[in-house]
Every structure is written in structure tokens, then in C-alpha cells.
Amino acid sequence: MHVMIIGAAGMVGRKLAERLARDGQLRGDAIASMTLVDVVTPESPAGFDGQVSLQIGDLSQLGVAEGLVARRPDVIFHLAAIVSGEAELDFDKGYAINLDGTRYLFDAIRLAQQADGYRPRLVFASSIAVVGAPLPYPIPDDFHTTPLTSYGTQKAICELLLSDYARKGFFDGIGIRLPTVCIRPGKPNKAASGFFSNILREPLVGKEAILPVSDDVRHWHTSPRSAVGFMIHGATIDLQKVGPRRNLSMPGLSATVGEQIEALRRVAGDAAVALIKREPDEMIMRMCAGWAPGFEATRARELGFTAETSFDEIIQAHIEDELGGSL
């Protein structure tokens, strides 16, 4: 079994590589090799017995996708993207990487399929940004995609391409519509949604964090651990059961900022909560109003995708995975 992760230097990509290294197998087959790809050098996961190839490559550059597909991975996780804030600021770059890059990859696989019957499992990381306000709560599985950002547009287009290429038999594809990943470890990236993680991650280690929105803002979350679990399940699941509608809204936890804060209080006490500084930001509040409050995710749950059911669990997962198991 040869597994490729494109976008392996990103947060979910890195954790996915670590999980695969730890498991040593996927779908019951031993993982003999991993190819890890990103625009910066990915890290080799610790404790992996197989071969690791680290590749630097930008899918939007001609020939890069063909080079990767020439390695004939059995499973491809495609997580590479530039984030929403950057895609909104740089229209050309967003479309080049998030749309054209994905299409180059899909077409390289299609040509390989037509050449020698190659047909990998392809797991694509999509996003809840494919929907846009006004939104019902919860959002049903059959709700239309009306993104209000270029990033969301690009993800929605890639979902459509994925379904069509899968329908034509070019690959065994599945699209995983990820909730906002919380608690993100490390430093904030350019995502405007960073505060959802900051207000928990920073106080857990005694640091201040800024909350730019009101406590009643409701959003849709999943832990990094569950996000990785969705990817693994997407690589494993019987696609006959999924049928032609290949893009699934993942389960997650719908919670308000106030509920996040109360979970922090239960886990880390009043002193931690006191480190959250309220500094309302009109721009972020306006953006928030368009974000998804939560999904039904009925199909994904029925297909065996699972997620946390309380923010206490999400915080606990962070303490175990990032803070050595205790505060």
C-alpha cells in the first residue's frame, strides 16, 4: 500500500501522516510507503517503518500533478489549498491553486486511468465554506451550495468535478466537507475563524486570547483528531454504499462561543476564562454572520463518520494530543 498526502505540511495533513505512521496500515493493508507533498518540505512522521518520500511541489504548476500520479499511489489524500482569507485577497492565486491545481490532479489521474487502468482512491478535503448565508439551522444534507467567498466557490467546484470524475470511473473519489477544525494547534493562520481556537488554546497554557465576536455566535466544529478520522474513514469506506452523491457534510459539534467558554471553565477553571479579552471586531462579526451554524450530517453519520458530542471532549482531545495529557 502506497499512500500519498498532498498538502502534507498543513495541520491536518501532518496529523494524518502521523496517524498513518502510527497505524502502519490502511484498509487492512500494511503501508509500505508514503509520499508526502507540499509547497514547503513536509515533516517525515515519527515511528514509521516504511519508506517516506518527501516532495516539494505546487499542483498549479504544469507537470507537477503528472509527476505525482506517475508514482501510482493506491490512496491519494488531497488536502492542498490556500486558505479562505488568502483566496479572497488574491483571486488569481486562489483559482490557480484551489481550482486549477485540483483539476490538473484529477486529469492526470484520468489520463493514467485511460492509459493503464490505474484507479486510486481519492479523498478530497472540502469545506463548509461551500454554503453561504442565509442558512437554516441545522443545514440539511440536500441544501444547495451558495458560497459567499472565492474559497468556498473553488471547493464547491472541485466537489462537482470529483463527483463527475468518479461517476465516469476515473478514480474512486469522496469529498469530505470538513467543519471548522478546533482546537487548531500552533500559531494562527490567515483564517478569520482563528479566534474559535485561540480562545481555548491560549488560556489552556496561561496566555491571553482575543474574542472579537459575541458569545451567542454559533458555529460548527470538529477536533483535529476527528478531522483525521474522517479522512481515514473516507479512504476505507465502501463507495457503493455512498452512491453518486460523493460529497458529504461531516458530522461535527454545533456550539456557541458561550458554550465553548463554559466548557473551558469546566476543564480549566475561572482563571483560564479570565484570560479571554473581549475586543469586538465589526469585520469579523459581519463575516461570522455568514458562516454555517451546524449541519444535520445525517448521511455521513449513517455511513459511519463520527465526531465529538461536547466541547469538553474537544478540549480533552487537545490536552491529550498537544499538551502531553494534562494541564
Next chain:
Amino acid sequence: MHVMIIGAAGMVGRKLAERLARDGQLRGDAIASMTLVDVVTPESPAGFDGQVSLQIGDLSQLGVAEGLVARRPDVIFHLAAIVSGEAELDFDKGYAINLDGTRYLFDAIRLAQQADGYRPRLVFASSIAVVGAPLPYPIPDDFHTTPLTSYGTQKAICELLLSDYARKGFFDGIGIRLPTVCIRPGKPNKAASGFFSNILREPLVGKEAILPVSDDVRHWHTSPRSAVGFMIHGATIDLQKVGPRRNLSMPGLSATVGEQIEALRRVAGDAAVALIKREPDEMIMRMCAGWAPGFEATRARELGFTAETSFDEIIQAHIEDELGGSL
């Protein structure tokens, strides 16, 4: 006022040019010139006082879109596409023309907008093929797009691009999700749905027609006259009222094949109905099962788009527009 029709040699494009020639104005402004574009030479509409420029061009070829946009039309109707059957058989051609061609056009407008503030009204002909079975009846406006053909995928992707480019202010865009157009005049094209028109058009002039499906097949129809009306209204409507969700399922008439036949009987008698020969075709029946039975089209109706309410009216429109007003 300079109006451009891309896809002007197609059935709806030709009728749109004729209607504009007859009206002589659009949005209250006199039409001084029309540019008619297609891959074959379009016809110049009769009785038009302004200037007509006939252009042969394939949007999927580099530079063609830029050349068209350099003419700075005030309103662009983009109807050019290869039909569903052909897009399904020729994957590369379908994506090249229906997706890449549209994106080249949108990008040429974007670059013009950034260069000198040019911002045309763009009316895009989409299709009910953006949805795919299993489908509810009627299909609500907020139902997701899960096409089961490459053609439907390409149209759904162009809808997403249109919304994003409109949101960014590159053009004033609107997507018109056309029902199946019935009664199509002239000869059948490669569309598998041709029989919906054949079973009315041919008997009305004393010719036999083949019906490959059962009488209980329900589908979603509009006359060529109404399809042209949607395009005109799309060019005229205040887009502030439409908001960010720019792709609208048009109103239409939901009818079974049996209801079509009974309308034919009322208009043209038993002798006409007797010309319909039942020759069941398994492939067409399977395809039919995935087609849209009908839409709510609530938003479009509220925004002033109107269509026929009985098949008698649709047949009457055909008699008036194609057969000189009487049988």
C-alpha cells in the same frame, strides 16, 4: 445599447435575436447594434434597423473571448454550449467548451473591468441538468446540485463561477436555469429529450413521431417563446432584488407525456394523436428516470419570470410562432 449573443445560431439564440430585432430596445434603451456569435455563421435577424455584426468564434480557443469583450457590449447573452449527449460522449470537448469557454469569457470581462471599469450585464443560460436523481417533486429552490452528466456538472460549475464573479463586481451576472424547451422547432439535435417535442411537432404537421417512454413520465417544460422571455427579463431585472444567489430555476410547466398527448388531442384531434408510435427504448427510459419532474421556482416567479400554465398554451405558441398561426 450594444447587445451580444454568444451561441446565436442555436435555437434559443436565434429566437432571442429575432425578438430583440422586433423590440428594437432593451431596458428602455434603443438597440443600436447587435453582435451575434457562434461556431457557425449566425443568421441576421429580419427587420432590425441597427447594425449587426456576425462573428464566427469558438470560446474555447485562446483569444476569442478577449476579442469579443473588446467590443464592449452592454449586455452579453451567453448561450453557447455543446449539448448533453455530446458532452457525455466527448469528455474533453464538453469541458473545453462548456466550462473553459465560459471561464475564458468571464475572465476576459474581469480583466476589462479591472482595466477600465467595464461592467456588462451577463445573462447565462444554465439548465435543469444541474440536478440529478433521486429528486423530490417539486424540487425546491434551495435543493443541491448533484448532476448525473458531465453537461450538468459543467453548467453547475459555471453557475458557481457566475455567482463569484458577480459578487466580486466583475459583471452584473444572472444564471437562468432553463426547463427543457418544448416544442423545439426544426430537426432533432443530439439531445435524448428530443421526443418531448417530436411527439407534438410532427403530428401537428401530419407526420409520425416515435415515443420511446411511457405516458406517466413527468418532466419540466417551457416554450421557446418563454425561454426567450426569461433571457430578456434576466437582462432587465434589478439585480439588487436578486441578491447574491444569482442562479434561478425558471418557472415552467410540469406535465406527464400523457398530459402532453391529451393537449395535442384537444388542439389537433384524434388523428394527430394516432400519429404517435410507441417504441419503448430502455436507454432513454433509464435516462428519463433521472430527469427533473418539476421545480417550485418560487424565487423566479416572485422576481417576475413567467411561463405557460398548460400544454395547450405551449402548443398554441408553437402554432403561432412556427406554423403561421393555424393548423
